[in-house]
Amino acid sequence: MPLERQRVQDLEARCIEEQPPACTAGCPIHLDVRGMTDRLRTGDMAGGFAIVARFLPFPGILSRICDHPCELVCRREEAGESVRINDLERACVDHGYKASALPRLQRAQKRRKVAVIGAGLSGMTAAQDLALKGHEVVVFEAERHALPRIRAWKRPPLPEILIETDLALATAAAVTIRIATAVGRGLDIAPDRLLTDYDAVFLAAGAKASIVLAGEFGVSRAQDGRPEIDPLTFGTSHPKLFAGGSLRYTPAVYSPITSTYDGRCAALSIDRLFQGASLVANRDGQGPYPTRLFTRTEGYPPLPALPAANPARGYSAAEAQAEAARCFPCHCLECIKVCDFLAHHGSYPKRYIREIYNNDGIVKGARKANRLVNSCSLCGLCEAVCPEHLPMGDFCLEARQSMVGQGKMQPSFHDFALQDMAFSTGEDCSLARHQPGFTKSAALFFPGCQLAGSSPDHVAAVYAHLCDRLDGGVGLLLGCCGAPARWSGREALFRDTLETLAGQWRSLGRPDVITACSSCFSLLRTHLPDMTVRSLWTTLERTGLPAGVGLPHRTAPQGAVLAIHDPCTTRHEPDVRASVRALARLKGLAVTEIGDPELTSCCGFGGLMSFVSPRVADLTLDRRAAAGSDDFLTYCAMCRDNFARRGKRALHLLDLLFDTGGDPASRADPGFSSRQENRARLRQRLLASLWGEAPEPSTDAQPAVHLADDVRDLAERRQILMTDVRAVIVHAEESGDRFLDGDSGHFLACLRPRTVTFWVEYAPCDDGYQVFGLYSHRMTVGPEGRP
């Protein structure tokens, strides 16, 4: 029942946001270019240098002569030109150099002796890396200086002081450089002596000398005489001898960064050899590789590289800041860009998955990620835009199911929605009948709880139309598909609800079910495979529309168009979406799309998001509403009502197909209380008008309760139903348990019908009661649990 580690790891691996940007992946030693440009962008030259110095063993030298393969793969190239990364590195050294940012000398657990043959970039990199780890390193150089090739650099020559500054760290780390000392039989140092006197030897003396030395060391050699070098460990056939540098890749053109890379890798192997660790483990990401990081570059206006005013001096600090600002920087975050829920929690799926997994396993202590788990609308948009199609919604749902299974679901999250569902599936609202005059049904109309709650007139009109057009009897099924139970992680309750529905369907002879709600459509199709489920919209396309009713968008000015908002549950239902458009065309309506229908987003109701994180749900809804300036046309009652609630004019398709008069796009959100009343009244009304069954007269007359609009809005936001408000007042009036506010003359009373205590401030008025305020709490007060 709890989340499985393997599943979590598989999902984590699919989020690519933590993959390095192309520049870093393409750099043999993986310099954190993005980190550097992040700092330079803010003018933090010292911060930029700290990053450069962490990666480059000789920052002064390499920032001037690096062959910068990073710039070949820089994604800015697709929008202008590659960022001048190497020039930025130089600017870090020129304007941000701080000796304190250089790597610190460590102490080795056991100090070993290493001999390095050749004081080129690879040899000196290995020497410095190993010396910094606390080993004793002696470099043998046949020439009269360390770094002879660098000193002879011509394009342009490097200042001597720069080379000496870079070498100071190696010297400080106690690297001994023995210049004018040639290694070889009959020369200054015999190769055999190195292998006996030192714990490891790194051969980096260039191709010519190394061919001779490889023969003298007696290691396996290639046909051209060069030592055979393991490309991962840089080991040779002798366990103490490693080799690399230009000898490995000559006659390819000299590459300072490749030589540096060779030295660094050899040093890592030698250090592992000393520690008795595996030389090959965990080296998958070594060296340049193509990154998996996805970066969308289309949206960036092209920008050329910034030339330095004085190329010989390199970038000034201000120029470097401007050039660094051209770095996007590369990120994926495709899901974050489209989802307010994912953006709201400040991170990205890989981290969320880990957070949720850790949350799931907490035995003692606060589960801080509960709201994260339960705020997702489960709409599937993130999965649709994710380059790796990571199903974050599925995972949030699994996490909810796990919370419920462990008895750890927070009661306040879903109580209200589940009670609303219980009301919809209860005896006041549910109904399963054959068409009047029929003893069997070929089809069964299932409008769903939200259409019945939002516009009961439409349910009655559509049902009459279906009865008129379809042969063999059209039954009617009022109730709920169990979506709220499913979304809240209550899988057992969901199965029970479905089973009740399936039982009613079976008792009516297994007719084809016609759903008006796309959530019902998708849930029933997925979870009741025996049931033939059709969408109302494809059915209406087939049966045709009622003649003479339904009007084009009557209050819209001439030429106005409607923007189609597809409910998120139709993301993978192209047939349903096509039928909706066909019906709109049949009515002669001009419609337009809001982007790609497969990338539609949720109205905030999905996944019960609006009950757990109302603010994030509103952000989600407002973003969608702002995506089109035309009135929206949708075919989900909840979407329509939610848009209305946030002031976005929206029509339900049925408003156009079955004329109900007025300006339907301005119809207010009925709210939860009215939806419940509408469902119950619809059932009574249809029972009376179609089946001739008069409802039992209600025995207890309910008092009239009046709320000003702002108080009614408050009730909606605070999830307080009118039935509960009425119950508080009735109880207070009957029992006398109430407080009187001497200032206002209002009464204050409370009642706890279930798990929540409701407080109502009210006063009697001519025909009932006026409500001035209402709120609730879940805590009980007093020894007997009251109020």
Add this chain to the structure above:
Amino acid sequence: MTAPDPSRLVCARCAVPLSPGKVTVSYMGSSFEVELPRCPRCLRAFVPEDLALGKMAQVEQALEEK
């Protein structure tokens, strides 16, 4: 609506003004003593709106997360 001043509240059943008193509040198996305006005779307590939606809601959330 302006929040009622608890000192101006009267228990309508007992016709006595409310006065501050220690009351136990409980949720999810945890209990705390808090001072609330209550009727000195029948001991019914009044929970003001700012308390219910503020501190009380915070504690409810914290207890639910445990």
